[in-house]
Amino acid sequence: MCFEGDVDTKIKIDNKVKNVKTVWLEGNQVKMINQSKLPYMFEIFTSNSALETIEAIKQMIVRGAPAIGCSAAYAIVQAALEIETNIDLFWAHIEEVAELLRNSRPTGKNLSFAIDRVLKKMREGKNIKECRRLAIEEAELIAKEDIEFCRKIGEHGKDLIKSGDNVLVHCNPGALGTIEYGTALAIIRFAYHHDGKEIFVYVNETRPKCQGSRLTAWELIQEEIPFVIIADNTAGHFMKNGKIDLVIVGADRIAKNGDTANKIGTYSLAVLAKENKIPFYVAAPSSTFDLGCDSGLQIPIENRSEDEIKYFSGLDEEGVLRKIKIGPEEAKYLNPAFDITPAEYITAFITEKGIKILSDTLP
Amino acid sequence: MCFEGDVDTKIKIDNKVKNVKTVWLEGNQVKMINQSKLPYMFEIFTSNSALETIEAIKQMIVRGAPAIGCSAAYAIVQAALEIETNIDLFWAHIEEVAELLRNSRPTGKNLSFAIDRVLKKMREGKNIKECRRLAIEEAELIAKEDIEFCRKIGEHGKDLIKSGDNVLVHCNPGALGTIEYGTALAIIRFAYHHDGKEIFVYVNETRPKCQGSRLTAWELIQEEIPFVIIADNTAGHFMKNGKIDLVIVGADRIAKNGDTANKIGTYSLAVLAKENKIPFYVAAPSSTFDLGCDSGLQIPIENRSEDEIKYFSGLDEEGVLRKIKIGPEEAKYLNPAFDITPAEYITAFITEKGIKILSDTLP
Numbered sequence A, B: 001m002c003f004e005g006d007v008d009t010k011i012k013i014d015n016k017v018k019n020v021k022t023v024w025l026e027g028n029q030v031k032m033i034n035q036s037k038l039p040y041m042f043e044i045f046t047s048n049s050a051l052e053t054i055e056a057i058k059q060m061i062v063r064g065a066p067a068i069g070c071s072a073a074y075a076i077v078q079a080a081l082e083i084e085t086n087i088d089l090f091w092a093h094i095e096e097v098a099e100l101l102r103n104s105r106p107t108g109k110n111l112s113f114a115i116d117r118v119l120k121k122m123r124e125g126k127n128i129k130e131c132r133r134l135a136i137e138e139a140e141l142i143a144k145e146d147i148e149f150c151r152k153i154g155e156h157g158k159d160l161i162k163s164g165d166n167v168l169v170h171c172n173p174g175a176l177g178t179i180e181y182g183t184a185l186a187i188i189r190f191a192y193h194h195d196g197k198e199i200f201v202y203v204n205e206t207r208p209k210c211q212g213s214r215l216t217a218w219e220l221i222q223e224e225i226p227f228v229i230i231a232d233n234t235a236g237h238f239m240k241n242g243k244i245d246l247v248i249v250g251a252d253r254i255a256k257n258g259d260t261a262n263k264i265g266t267y268s269l270a271v272l273a274k275e276n277k278i279p280f281y282v283a284a285p286s287s288t289f290d291l292g293c294d295s296g297l298q299i300p301i302e303n304r305s306e307d308e309i310k311y312f313s314g315l316d317e318e319g320v321l322r323k324i325k326i327g328p329e330e331a332k333y334l335n336p337a338f339d340i341t342p343a344e345y346i347t348a349f350i351t352e353k354g355i356k357i358l359s360d361t362l363p
Helices: A050-058 A065-082 A087-104 A109-122 A128-160 A184-194 A211-223 A232-240 A266-275 B050-058 B065-082 B087-104 B109-122 B128-160 B184-194 B211-223 B232-240 B266-275
Strands: A023-026 A029-033 A044-047 A165-169 A199-204 A227-230 A246-249 A253-255 A260-263 A280-283 A311-315 A321-325 A338-341 A348-351 A354-357 B023-026 B029-033 B044-047 B165-169 B199-204 B227-230 B246-249 B253-255 B260-263 B280-283 B311-315 B321-325 B338-341 B348-351 B354-357
Touching: A023 A065, A023 A128, A029 A050, A029 A065, A044 A050, A050 A065, A050 A087, A065 A087, A065 A109, A065 A128, A087 A109, A087 A128, A109 A128, A128 A184, A128 A246, A128 A280, A128 A348, A128 A354, A165 A184, A165 A232, A184 A199, A184 A211, A184 A246, A184 A280, A199 A211, A199 A232, A211 A227, A227 A232, A232 A266, A232 B232, A232 B266, A232 B338, A246 A266, A260 A266, A266 A280, A266 A338, A266 B232, A266 B266, A311 B311, A311 B321, A321 B311, A321 B321, A338 B232, B023 B065, B023 B128, B029 B050, B029 B065, B044 B050, B050 B065, B050 B087, B065 B087, B065 B109, B065 B128, B087 B109, B087 B128, B109 B128, B128 B184, B128 B246, B128 B280, B128 B348, B128 B354, B165 B184, B165 B232, B184 B199, B184 B211, B184 B246, B184 B280, B199 B211, B199 B232, B211 B227, B227 B232, B232 B266, B246 B266, B260 B266, B266 B280, B266 B338
Parallel strands: A165 A199, A165 A246, A199 A227, A246 A280, A280 A348, B165 B199, B165 B246, B199 B227, B246 B280, B280 B348
Antiparallel strands: A023 A029, A029 A044, A253 A260, A260 A338, A311 A321, A348 A354, B023 B029, B029 B044, B253 B260, B260 B338, B311 B321, B348 B354
16 A cells, blocks of 8 residues: 555565555456455455446445546456457447446546546547557556545645644545545655654544445554544544544545535534534545536435445454344335535645645634 | 333234333342344343343443433342341442442433432331332332333423424434333324324434444334434435434433433534534433533543444344454444533423423524
């Protein structure tokens, strides 16, 4: 994660996983850290086709708006490598894959951003071979930019954290949600490792899928950054009692007016931060911004399966991965995966370009 | 639950559990619905000694401030029945049990309220036999009053709900948390069953112990009241989108100034309700009020085991009750079980005496 090095060295160093990207292309295969298996096992998932990559996105084997965007770009590359006889069939397949990708996870902007970029570049090609080359180049450029942008987010954002600060994070705005470094976690990493500040992280477990307790906690362990996991219900209590100095979250789509779609629960945290006069920051690369959306009202909210709340996966006492049922069989569940935080609750955005302050009413 | 009838008829009627109290005394045994087994199995737990009842309170086989209060009163009765030879040994045992009870769950007021009442009454007795009779009478009076007070809470509060309203509830402010009827759920029951209003309930799953998805959902199924379970992270989103008309919660301790201790996450809901101009009601019998606490600052907050967040219990696919681990082994967790909602966020209290409006800034 987040350190320099080749993909090939994706081995445990001092019992920590380092030097591995979240998603990468190898020939016609897309390889990705299987995030549905973390923290129980570290496993690389190999997708052999564009359709398999789409399924991996839907099943959240890869998740996090920037990582999904790069995976989508690679899926288009896979689609381009799947048809070689006829340019019409070639483009029909590309368009079909692009459409399936767009519908796989509707809320995040990075997905359509990446698809549009690769398709646009490919259209410059005069034949299948050229289209393929351009697709690979553009997909790799997107991934490279993602790494570079996240690194810059970390560098720009690190001064927002003072030594001694307690930072609250929600979901997994980490290296696993991008290609390397992460967004909110990039800032924490740079402040902690590069500047040597004392930082303590409060990690919201982030129901229903617990990306906080499963993924963010796992990343912080790899990086040896001190943290504690709390139930989402507890964040307000700790804010009120002066235990949280700032909140940093990632984003899945940011409208023109600054309204931000992010993991369900983000809106609640933003309201609680405002009420308790705590800065609330959103960290995201420019690929998450959607100038075609005037406000949050136009951002589609993905509703996911009720099974994500009804059932829970984890390791039993013998170390076997099991799914258990929590509530009564007859119960119904509602599971919107994202919410919209109006811009008025956001202190500032941190992007690869710098810090854009929205509200100066906060410290 | 919550309907008239003898404890003896605690059988399923039309496949629903009805006519059973949450806790009751039978000779020197305290019987209680084993809430740690719901919704997976309906089982009556029998405590054969005061110490067993204390352990049942600690382990949350019985929970909910009023139900804990009554269980504590019965535990004192058990203690009184355990020593018969010597009045000094008798009182030493009573005092020891009372002290253990007071430390078993520190936040709820009903516990010390019930202990103090039974002890005070017992002190009128001139010998062990008389003390025992007075203890039984007082404990049964507390339980009877609890039923009566909760019924009145339902009757007083039901007019706060209009037909067509969507009500959000947190944790289990239900019959299981009292002897019958519940507090917040008593209001919903009376509005739905007695007045025939159309009501839909949003149930917060209430991490970490999921009293919402396990207990409140189970009660609503028994009573055939329509509901849906949501992750706690989702409540703010639904409030902002106009899906919630009012919030009703229970309470564990209410200070003189109205500051209210209740299940962790209540404070966050209250802030979100205020931000979205949604009435936020607290329903509790007078036994939950603590005039000895000037404000919420004096209410002790119970910190429970980190295992409650780290592990999760439920049924596996073969119907076996299992405990699974969610996060990484190395992670630490913080688990305050309650938070304090300042009075300024509370629209009104509903008690057995009526409705006390605190804030008229809300609709």
